[in-house]
Amino acid sequence: MKLKICGMKSENNILDVAEIQPDYLGFIFYKNSPRFLSTDIPEVPESIKKVGVFVNASLAFIVDKIEYYNLQVVQLHGEESPELCEQLKEYNVQVIKVFSVKNQFDFSVLEPYEDVCDYYLFDTKGREPGGTGHPFNWNVFKKYPSSKPYFLSGGIGPKQLQALLLFLKRPESDLCCALDLNSKFEKTTGIKDISLLKEFKHQLAINNYIH
Numbered sequence: 265m266k267l268k269i270c271g272m273k274s275e276n277n278i279l280d281v282a283e284i285q286p287d288y289l290g291f292i293f294y295k296n297s298p299r300f301l302s303t304d305i306p307e308v309p310e311s312i313k314k315v316g317v318f319v320n321a322s323l324a325f326i327v328d329k330i331e332y333y334n335l336q337v338v339q340l341h342g343e344e345s346p347e348l349c350e351q352l353k354e355y356n357v358q359v360i361k362v363f364s365v366k367n368q369f370d371f372s373v374l375e376p377y378e379d380v381c382d383y384y385l386f387d388t389k390g391r392e393p394g395g396t397g398h399p400f401n402w403n404v405f406k407k408y409p410s411s412k413p414y415f416l417s418g419g420i421g422p423k424q425l426q427a428l429l430l431f432l433k434r435p436e437s438d439l440c441c442a443l444d445l446n447s448k449f450e451k452t453t454g455i456k457d458i459s460l461l462k463e464f465k466h467q468l469a470i471n472n473y474i475h
């Protein structure tokens with residue numbers, strides 16, 4: 265299981281989070297988000313992939329950020345088209361397409377994206393496009409029709425640990441390849457709590473989900 269830690273706003277906090285050695289660090293390039301990144305990204309180990317998170321941004325805006333910040337992954341968190349996903353593949357990045365889930369989810373909406381993105385990410389549907397801090401009902405994955413690996417997101421925090429460990433034992437989590445951690449691990453908005461993150465990673469490690 266891989267770990268993505270998302271939404272840091274300060275250079276020092278980015279460096280502290282990088283020391284935990286997540287697989288992905290996510291940076292929000294959406295102006296309306298309280299986690300909008302307005303600093304440079306300090307150098308982090310090459311083993312950590314830098315993910316840019318975008319909401320209905322133009323190809324030119326995304327490409328500009330890919331090049332300036334040397335992003336390896338883009339996370340499309342709005343209503344981006346399959347065509348945009350396809351165009352982005354030409355910029356040597358992996359593409360994560362996000363879908364927001366309320367109580368039920370119609371997985372047929374994935375179909376046009378099957379050949380044009382690398383991963384899906386499932387987040388909770390809220391009034392804003394991300395960072396709701398609320399989990400959704402993971403039972404929806406009992407009907408997951410795809411063979412594409414997915415990131416699990418949406419309000420995952422220390423309080424979800426036991427439910428998460430149970431979920432990860434179930435067959436519907438077989439294609440869950442990464443956990444996305446954001447607002448439930450914050451001291452203040454955009455500043456991650458390092459000890460909470462370390463403890464969560466440790467719990468996943470002692471349960472043999474990460475090494």
Ligand SMILES: O=C(O)c1ccccc1N[C@@H]1O[C@H](COP(=O)(O)O)[C@@H](O)[C@H]1O
Nearest residue numbers: 270297394395396397417418419446447
């Ligand atoms: O965190 C934000 O402010 C944000 C804004 C716009 C798009 C995505 C955003 N974050 C993403 O939201 C999910 C879940 O966050 P949470 O655990 O519910 O706080 C995560 O994928 C972030 O990348």
